[in-house]
Amino acid sequence: SPMSDIIITPKTRIQVKSDRPRLHKVILVNDDYTPREFVVTVLKAEFCMSEDQAQRVMITAHRRGVCVVAVYTKDVAEAKATAATEAGRRKGYPLLFTTEPEE
Numbered sequence: 573s574p575m576s577d578i579i580i581t582p583k584t585r586i587q588v589k590s591d592r593p594r595l596h597k598v599i600l601v602n603d604d605y606t607p608r609e610f611v612v613t614v615l616k617a618e619f620c621m622s623e624d625q626a627q628r629v630m631i632t633a634h635r636r637g638v639c640v641v642a643v644y645t646k647d648v649a650e651a652k653a654t655a656a657t658e659a660g661r662r663k664g665y666p667l668l669f670t671t672e673p674e675e
């Protein structure tokens with residue numbers, strides 16, 4: 573090509589190891605109104621938990637204010653948190669599940 577034309581060669585980044593997707597936590601937030609048994613029912617249905625697991629997560633959020641429920645890829649974590657929050661909303665409860673990226 574003519575003198576002074578600049579040729580830019582795009583570099584293709586070589587991926588050596590496949591980066592595993594960043595995981596996001598689903599967090600159960602305590603409130604004063606949602607019945608304990610309903611929280612347990614939602615945890616079992618939406619997060620495939622046993623009765624004992626669900627009881628432990630519910631009581632931890634009740635005592636400490638929040639509890640990590642599970643970790644998933646961003647899309648799955650957000651979908652699960654939304655579905656579980658909507659299950660409470662349908663019954664008129666302020667039940668809230670949030671998400672945040674893992675360190």
Ligand code: NFA
Pocket residue numbers: 600601602603604605606607608611630631633634667
């Ligand atoms: N604090 C609620 C109650 O005493 C129970 C609850 C636990 C709600 C965990 C939300 C999250 N009925």
